[in-house]
Amino acid sequence: xxxxxxxxxxxxxxxxxxxxxxxxxxxxxxxxxxxxxxxxxxxxxxxxxxxxxxxxxxxxxxxxxxxxxxxxxxxxxxxxxxxxxxxxxxxxxxxxxxxxxxxxxxxxxxxxxxxxxxxxxxxxxxxxxxxxxxxxxxxxxxxxxxxxxxxxxxxxxxxxxxxxxxxxxxxxxxxxxxxxxxxxxxxxxxxxxxxxxxxxxxxxxxxxxxxxxxxxxxxxxxxxxxxxxxxxxxxxxxxxxxxxxxxxxxxxxxx
Ligand SMILES: [Mg+2]
Numbered sequence: 572x573x574x575x576x577x578x579x580x581x582x583x584x585x586x587x588x589x590x591x592x593x594x595x596x597x598x599x600x601x602x603x604x605x606x607x608x609x610x611x612x613x614x615x616x617x618x619x620x621x622x623x624x625x626x627x628x629x630x631x632x633x634x635x636x637x638x639x640x641x642x643x644x645x646x647x648x649x650x651x652x653x654x655x656x657x658x659x660x661x662x663x664x665x666x667x668x669x670x671x672x673x674x675x676x677x678x679x680x681x682x683x684x685x686x687x688x689x690x691x692x693x694x695x696x697x698x699x700x701x702x703x704x705x706x707x708x709x710x711x712x713x714x715x716x717x718x719x720x721x722x723x724x725x726x727x728x729x730x731x732x733x734x735x736x737x738x739x740x741x742x743x744x745x746x747x748x749x750x751x752x753x754x755x756x757x758x759x760x761x762x763x764x765x766x767x768x769x770x771x772x773x774x775x776x777x778x779x780x781x782x783x784x785x786x787x788x789x790x791x792x793x794x795x796x797x798x799x800x801x802x803x804x805x806x807x808x809x810x811x812x813x814x815x816x817x818x819x820x821x822x823x824x825x826x
Contacts, residue, residue: 613638617821623803628824631697639697639821643689649719651819656719659799659816660726666796666813669731676762676793677727678784678812680800681738681749683820685724685758686714692822700823709740712748716756720818723799724758733762733793737783737805739776739825742766775826781808 613635619625631639642648669675682688691708695701727734736758740749746766753764771779787793788810798805798812801820806812 620821630699636697653719655818656723667730674793675796676733678735678737678798680805681736683801685720687717709745710748712752721757736761736764739767742768776804777808784810
């Protein structure tokens with residue numbers, strides 16, 4: 572009798588998993604089990620994204636939503652960011668201590684480099700960028716800090732480097748909430764938070780960030796020793812830095 576019950580239960584579980592797998596294959600969001608669909612295909616897509624071979628994509632492909640959810644939330648993303656932070660810290664250590672003139676600097680991006688927007692993108696099932704909704708989320712100031720990046724930030728500061736946090740977030744709308752969020756997430760003691768001023772609204776990230784870095788180097792005399800971002804557009808353009816480091820982000824693309 573017990574054996575029969577167990578057999579029925581096993582059958583039920585197998586059927587339930589098959590149903591879930593079929594849903595994931597159809598692109599339905601799947602939050603309770605590793606991704607269905609074609610994980611190998613979605614891994615290829617993610618590698619293309621990280622290598623900057625895939626450009627101007629507007630949202631995670633429907634077939635890969637479950638895959639990206641699992642990648643981001645179930646440990647591999649954290650391991651990847653941690654490995655990147657170790658590599659960056661090793662390079663920074665090879666350049667430390669910073670010069671006595673106080674002009675050796677690092678640039679770090681904010682969104683999904685220092686602060687995580689994962690809760691926001693999970694809630695919208697990794698759908699396309701929505702400026703108003705993102706602004707509402709960012710203005711709450713509750714983005715979690717990304718732990719290996721908090722550690723990296725502290726390592727850079729301890730090495731005597733200036734650290735500039737450079738973000739495309741709108742200065743007028745989000746400066747107070749972003750500063751409070753950074754402080755709460757453990758980013759205390761950065762040298763400057765540089766946000767997108769009104770004159771750069773509508774400009775690409777490459778144009779805006781290049782202009783800021785140009786000012787830092789040409790007008791203020793800083794040497795940008797390293798630059799860390801989750802988007803290639805953080806790392807391209809003028810005065811990108813002696814070395815650039817890409818941290819993973821398969822959630823969205825910023826031109
Ligand atoms: Mg970013």
